[in-house]
Amino acid sequence: MNDTPGWASPGSAPSDGQKPDASGPAEPEDRPGPAQPADQPGQPGQTPQGPGPQWSKEQPPPAQWSAPSGPAGPGQAPPPPPPGPGWGTQPPGGYGPGGPGGYGPGNHGHPGGYGGWGSGWGGPPPAAKPGVIPLRPLGVGEILDGAVSTMRTHWRTVLGISLTVAVLTEVIVVLFQGLVLDDSSTEALDDPSATLSELSRAMGDALLNSSVIFVISLVGTVIATALLTTVTSRAVLGKSVTIGEAWRDARPQVLKLFGLICLLLLITAGIVTVGTLPGILIAAAGSTGPGVALTVLGVIGAGIVALWLMIRFSLASPALMLEKQGIKKAMSRSAKLVRGTWWRIFGIQLLATIIANVVASIIVIPFTFLAAALSGDGITGWLNTGVASLGWTFLIVSGIGSVIGSMITFPITAGVTVLLYIDQRIRREALDLELARAAGVQGYGPTAPGATPGS
Structure with a gap:
């Protein structure tokens, strides 16, 4: 199976009784032969001998040879007209519907066929x-259009999932920032006279x-990705899914998906640590310049x-969710x-x-300015210091903007990842045939009459 399944145009098969390797123009059937005496009839299987008229050594090019234009003699068929350009004429025997070549409707293995040669090449x-x-x-x-179309066509389910996950996540974040975080613990970062211990703390x-x-x-993000993967995969088949159905389908794989994402983050952190640790050790030993x-x-x-x-394993998430694979198998599939195709996917x-x-910034930034204007320091104080006070007003207003932004980013990023996975499987594994059967498309794929491999 090729990476990109394509449609092969019909080739030319040799006619009946003609050798495939015949080349050059055929000699005319009425070529004069040697005269034979009347009282010496030719014997069967014997070629007449004797001198006869010879062809001239100078002949027109083979591609431009045409039959004589004079009138046909008695009992002789008129010469065929010269072939026209392209596929406009039908060869002897008829390659249209019912002809021996069989390139009529339904004879090429595709629904509807391509018609005879007389109708021209209409494309796949x-x-x-x-x-x-x-x-x-x-x-x-x-x-990209598929991701947006999924959000537009199944907006109730998609926006319902995104809104629910975004609201729950943002409520927890706002409560954590408002109740647990302390502004005084980070004030030393804005104090030029802070000591090293204060800065470290x-x-x-x-x-x-x-x-x-x-x-x-x-x-x-993991929960939203799991649910939206199910929705997008059903949208490809033209089927809708409710939030409850998406959760029931994704629930067995959610913990595995969380483990996959945590494993990828640990791999990333390990690589960064290995890359920066030698320089940090050299700088700590006293060689500041070389260490930096x-x-x-x-x-x-x-x-x-x-x-x-990260790009190499970027398709592991939909592979884990849609193929019901384990973490290791999903990473190898990705x-x-x-x-x-690393650069294309990247x-x-x-x-x-x-x-x-x-798109999310267009929504979030105005809410951030509004939150700063409604907080105690105002927009001027926020612009001067670059840090807003973690008051409840600022947290709630900015949190609303974050929820709206997440409603947009979740479907787009998850939808593009799922569609990339489906696209790669179509190119590598002909998944389009399986999807067509799952969607109930009639006369598509290998079940079509006379389907040819590779089509």
């Missing part, structure tokens, strides 16, 4: 599209707080390796599907992330 038939994407290899625009508290918020957001330089190089190298691995994922974040 359009791919079946039972849902949000056509069942064939997809382009970049079709993948403040950085530790900020790192701990950020880590807790990240974990909370990660849990919400080595640390910067380590960060760059570790970032490149981590990015390569590596197999991404092999040879570009599509990057483009989708940029689009989602730009």
